Amino acid sequence: MRIxxxxxxxxxxxxxxxxxxxVGGAAHIAAARAEQGCVAYNWAVDPLEPGQVHVYEEWESEEALLQHFADPAYLDMRGHLETYELTGFHVQLYTASGIEPVYDDDGWPRREIFGVSLGSR
Known part of the structure; x- marks a missing residue:
């Protein structure tokens, strides 16, 4: 199950x-992306909230994410972040049991997602 x-x-x-x-964490981001089971890993500056960084990760499985937490690169990344004053955080885990593209073959948002269509509401 994707996490x-x-x-x-x-x-x-x-x-x-x-x-x-x-920028200082680029090597940590690259190391995570190179780990087995990592589908996506990114940090981004929030354009509206000063001091806020968004994190997004996608892992092939629970095991892959748990292995990431045990990897020395994860501890190095935490060390990097701890050199800055953290004033708050909200990071959650989500499971994804199904994956479908957002857009159809013509590049438009799909009108049906996971069997639910706009007409069935």
């Missing part, structure tokens, strides 16, 4: 601080 990790971290500072965190 998604999504949420935000808030740091003392502004978008420059967040950019510094992300």
């Amino acid at each position: 998604i990790v999504a949420g935000w971290l808030r740091f003392a500072g502004d978008e420059r601080t967040c950019a510094e965190i992300i």
Whole structure:
């Protein structure tokens, strides 16, 4: 079952601080992306909330995510983030039992998702 990790971290500072965190964390992001079972891994500056960084991860399985947590690169990443003043966070785990594309072959949002169509509401 696919696992998604999504949420935000808030740091003392502004978008420059967040950019510094992300640029300084590039090697940690790359290391996570290289791990077996990593589908996606990204940090992004929130354009409206000063000091906020969004995190998004997608893993092939629970085992892959648990292995990530045990990897030395994860501990290095935590060490990097701990050099900044964390003022809040909200990061959650989500399971995904089905995966479908958002857009149809013509590039338009699909009118049916997981068997539910706009007409069936």
